[in-house]
Amino acid sequence: MKKIINAPADVVTxxxxxxxxxxxxxxxxxxxxxxxxxxxxxxxxxxxxxxxGGSGHEPLHVGFVGSGMLDAAVxxxxxxxxxxxxxxxxxxxxxxxxxxxxxVKNYTGDVLNFETAAELAEAEDIGVRTxxxxxxxxxxxxxxxxxxxxxxxxVLLEKIVGAAAARGxxxxxxxxxxxxxxxxxxxxxxxxxxxxxPHVGEPSFELADYEMEIGVxxxxxxxxxxxxxxxxxxxxxxxxxxxLEDLPFREGDEVLxxxxxxxxxxxxxxxxxxxxxxxxxxxxxxxxxxxxxxxxITSLEMQGMSFTLLKLDDExxxxxxxxxxxxxxxx
Amino acid sequence: MKKIINAPADVVTxxxxxxxxxxxxxxxxxxxxxxxxxxxxxxxxxxxxxxxGGSGHEPLHVGFVGSGMLDAAVxxxxxxxxxxxxxxxxxxxxxxxxxxxxxVKNYTGDVLNFETAAELAEAEDIGVRTxxxxxxxxxxxxxxxxxxxxxxxxVLLEKIVGAAAARGxxxxxxxxxxxxxxxxxxxxxxxxxxxxxPHVGEPSFELADYEMEIGVxxxxxxxxxxxxxxxxxxxxxxxxxxxLEDLPFREGDEVLxxxxxxxxxxxxxxxxxxxxxxxxxxxxxxxxxxxxxxxxITSLEMQGMSFTLLKLDDExxxxxxxxxxxxxxxx
Numbered sequence: 001m002k003k004i005i006n007a008p009a010d011v012v013t014x015x016x017x018x019x020x021x022x023x024x025x026x027x028x029x030x031x032x033x034x035x036x037x038x039x040x041x042x043x044x045x046x047x048x049x050x051x052x053g054g055s056g057h058e059p060l061h062v063g064f065v066g067s068g069m070l071d072a073a074v075x076x077x078x079x080x081x082x083x084x085x086x087x088x089x090x091x092x093x094x095x096x097x098x099x100x101x102x103x104v105k106n107y108t109g110d111v112l113n114f115e116t117a118a119e120l121a122e123a124e125d126i127g128v129r130t131x132x133x134x135x136x137x138x139x140x141x142x143x144x145x146x147x148x149x150x151x152x153x154x155v156l157l158e159k160i161v162g163a164a165a166a167r168g169x170x171x172x173x174x175x176x177x178x179x180x181x182x183x184x185x186x187x188x189x190x191x192x193x194x195x196x197x198p199h200v201g202e203p204s205f206e207l208a209d210y211e212m213e214i215g216v217x218x219x220x221x222x223x224x225x226x227x228x229x230x231x232x233x234x235x236x237x238x239x240x241x242x243x244l245e246d247l248p249f250r251e252g253d254e255v256l257x258x259x260x261x262x263x264x265x266x267x268x269x270x271x272x273x274x275x276x277x278x279x280x281x282x283x284x285x286x287x288x289x290x291x292x293x294x295x296x297i298t299s300l301e302m303q304g305m306s307f308t309l310l311k312l313d314d315e316x317x318x319x320x321x322x323x324x325x326x327x328x329x330x331x
Numbered sequence: 332m333k334k335i336i337n338a339p340a341d342v343v344t345x346x347x348x349x350x351x352x353x354x355x356x357x358x359x360x361x362x363x364x365x366x367x368x369x370x371x372x373x374x375x376x377x378x379x380x381x382x383x384g385g386s387g388h389e390p391l392h393v394g395f396v397g398s399g400m401l402d403a404a405v406x407x408x409x410x411x412x413x414x415x416x417x418x419x420x421x422x423x424x425x426x427x428x429x430x431x432x433x434x435v436k437n438y439t440g441d442v443l444n445f446e447t448a449a450e451l452a453e454a455e456d457i458g459v460r461t462x463x464x465x466x467x468x469x470x471x472x473x474x475x476x477x478x479x480x481x482x483x484x485x486v487l488l489e490k491i492v493g494a495a496a497a498r499g500x501x502x503x504x505x506x507x508x509x510x511x512x513x514x515x516x517x518x519x520x521x522x523x524x525x526x527x528x529p530h531v532g533e534p535s536f537e538l539a540d541y542e543m544e545i546g547v548x549x550x551x552x553x554x555x556x557x558x559x560x561x562x563x564x565x566x567x568x569x570x571x572x573x574x575l576e577d578l579p580f581r582e583g584d585e586v587l588x589x590x591x592x593x594x595x596x597x598x599x600x601x602x603x604x605x606x607x608x609x610x611x612x613x614x615x616x617x618x619x620x621x622x623x624x625x626x627x628i629t630s631l632e633m634q635g636m637s638f639t640l641l642k643l644d645d646e647x648x649x650x651x652x653x654x655x656x657x658x659x660x661x662x
Contacts (some may be wrong), residue, residue: 002523002540004563004600004636006607014563015599018606022590022624058598078599192333209333232335232345259353264595266631267389268346268409269335275349276337293353295626301597301634305335330661 001201008198012055012077019062023327026066030093033086035074036062042096043071047165047174050090051103051158053110054079056197057218060155060297063328069162070103070326078197078300079219081109087117091126099127099171101178103158105150106134107219127171131178133157135187135308137246138215138223149217152260152308153185155296156320159329163322177319181310186243189306190223190235191216191262195299214238218262218299232269236276239307244284249309251285256292256320258308263298265305270294273305290320296328332532339529343386343406350393354658357397361424364417366405367393373427374402378496378505381421382434382489384441385410387528388549391486391628394659400493401434401657409528409631410550412440418448422457430458430502432509434489436481437465438550460502462509464488466518466639468577469546469554480548483591483639484516486627487651490660494653508650512641517578519570520637521554522547522593526630545569549593549630563600567607570638575615580640582616587623587651589639594629596636601625604636621651627659 005011013031020029028037035052042048051061052074061073071094076082091100100121104114111132118128135153142149161178169177191213194203204220207213212235215223230238249255259274261267274293281288289312297306312320324331336342344362351360359368366383373379382392383405392404402425407413422431431452435445442463449459466484473480492509500508522544525534535551538544543566546554561569580586590605592598605624612619620643628637643651655662 002543002560002634004523004566004596004604006562006564006603011599011603014606015602018602018604018609018624021606021609021619022602022622055599056597058602063598192335212333229333231337233337235335263597264632264634265335266387266594266629267394268342268386268631271346271349271353271389272337272342273335273349275345275352278349278352288352291353293349298597300599301595303333303595303632325662331656 001196011198033089035090036065037072037094038065041071041094044096045098046096047098047171048094048100049162049165052082053105056300057297059328064158064326066326068166068324081113084113084116088120091121095126101174102130104132105154106132107144129175135185137186137242138188143221152187152297152306156310157181160319163319184311186247187308188239189216190214191304193303195302232273243309249286254287254289254312256290256310257288258292260306261295262302262304264301264303332527342529364420366421367396368403368425369396372402372425375427376429377427378429378502379425379431380493380496383413384436387631388628390659395489395657397657399497399655412444415444415447419451422452426457432505433461435463436485437463438475460506466516468517468573469519474552483518483628483637487641488512491650494650515642517574518639519573520547521545522635524634526633563604574640580617585618585620585643587621587641588619589623591637592626593633593635595632595634
């Protein structure tokens with residue numbers, strides 16, 4: 001295992017210490033239990049938006065804490081759900097009296113632990129609503145998931161609902177907007193290489209030099225099929241066709257196209273794939289009016305990428321365009 | 332070779348097409364010769380800041396085009412200098428009547444080709460000054476370099492001099508500020524894995540499973556030594572001690588600490604190393620007051636990292652803090 005770390009068991013805490021040092025003006029980092037809040041939390045009378053999940057997908061979620069996005073993020077161990085008490089502590093810290101929206105990716109452990117945390121918070125008279133993101137069209141009922149996995153759509157949802165909360169929408173309205181994003185977003189990914197979880201020390205799967213995994217999950221869960229490496233043109237088609245078939249995105253639809261690196265894929269390859277995808281969608285009459293290109297939901301050092309398509313309406317587009325200021329996303 | 336590409340010879344052009352599609356509101360992408368300008372170039376009566384170099388280090392330089400940073404970037408083929416005519420075409424496109432500052436990393440091909448481009452531009456009555464960045468303390472006279480290599484300091488210099496130009500400093504003043512940054516900045520990097528150049532198809536060097544390269548260059552040039560993999564604590568010390576010995580940065584100095592991923596190193600490891608570096612510097616009384624953490628000058632998919640330290644004074648700090656809006660750096 002080749003990593004720049006000290007003790008494998010301390011990776012998440014050590015990285016959080018580094019985040020605290022790097023962003024003293026933006027973030028407050030809490031340890032034991034581990035969570036990150038915006039430095040000015042709680043914001044009075046604003047709905048708090050809280051997310052979390054296993055570490056190893058950075059910048060998701062800790063890099064998205066800040067004005068216009070998340071009030072708090074709760075990182076578990078690598079690829080492991082955060083505990084209910086950590087989520088509860090984060091909710092308690094950031095609730096500003098207008099309630100809290102929990103953004104949860106659909107993995108069994110995450111769903112259970114956030115559910116318990118919601119009950120604990122409600123027992124303290126904090127209003128809580130939850131949205132579960134399940135946008136991965138690749139497979140159903142994967143490793144650690146009943147139903148579809150939550151992947152790239154989570155990034156877009158956190159940005160949009162964060163903007164809604166910043167604009168003063170109440171908890172019911174934030175929840176409605178989050179459900180609308182969830183209903184209109186679909187993703188699919190692929191991998192060229194496997195990630196290595198620090199406390200495991202071995203790659204999460206074996207892939208031959210000439211192979212790629214189509215439909216891979218962000219925890220290196222198996223996808224739809226393992227095939228020989230192909231051109232970028234064919235890879236893009238393999239990812240976008242199932243997305244278009246699923247929702248479906250139709251001619252004339254206005255969409256946001258999110259081209260995501262799984263971590264190890266460099267910008268040249270990612271922009272190249274993004275260009276291919278824009279042409280593919282233009283040929284089908286799908287209008288891409290907003291874009292996000294970069295490593296925003298990753299799987300440690302895994303090489304690979306994913307596409308996410310989100311149907312936009314006027315309100316969602318305006319919320320996407322609204323200002324955001326976080327370590328990983330700012331405009 | 333595992334990459335998401337079509338023909339290896341077309342990688343740079345294909346990626347530029349993707350950048351054009353991704354950032355239509357910010358960038359104008361020119362092909363044959365290839366260069367990228369801010370969409371509103373030329374900006375009248377502002378010094379234009381132009382940089383460039385071989386591709387494969389993204390976001391440097393193309394991702395730094397925008398207000399408050401570069402007016403144009405000229406990407407060559409992967410790890411290959413851009414041609415003088417491409418640089419000349421970019422300068423012609425962005426010069427707003429106040430002259431152009433060329434930011435060049437110290438590699439023999441880059442220095443020669445930018446020199447020729449400067450002469451061509453001057454023949455057209457465009458005022459040109461050049462700063463050559465040579466901040467890598469690892470080695471002298473490396474592959475393709477006479478003297479020290481230009482690495483991470485380039486990112487900081489482009490941000491700071493871009494801000495000076497945006498504030499209305501004239502060409503002589505921008506050049507003086509650039510030279511001051513160059514004089515006060517030092518870097519050193521390391522690698523865990525080798526990158527693979529698309530048109531070569533094989534890793535740029537061989538490194539055993541238990542080895543790392545200390546002092547590596549951003550084109551995978553050899554460093555100071557190849558040693559067994561160590562803890563993050565020891566790696567950080569191996570990079571920072573030569574930097575502190577070289578300038579030297581002294582107790583009480585105010586510095587910017589830039590912790591850079593070479594591409595394949597994920598945020599957890601990078602933040603972890605950043606945290607170790609902040610403690611190391613604090614113990615020596617060096618005051619870190621500004622930070623940058625992320626993959627900003629990379630070597631394709633290479634796993635590894637580098638540190639850059641820049642001495643700050645009031646003016647440099649204010650220019651660093653000034654607004655910037657580019658695809659890869661915004662605040």
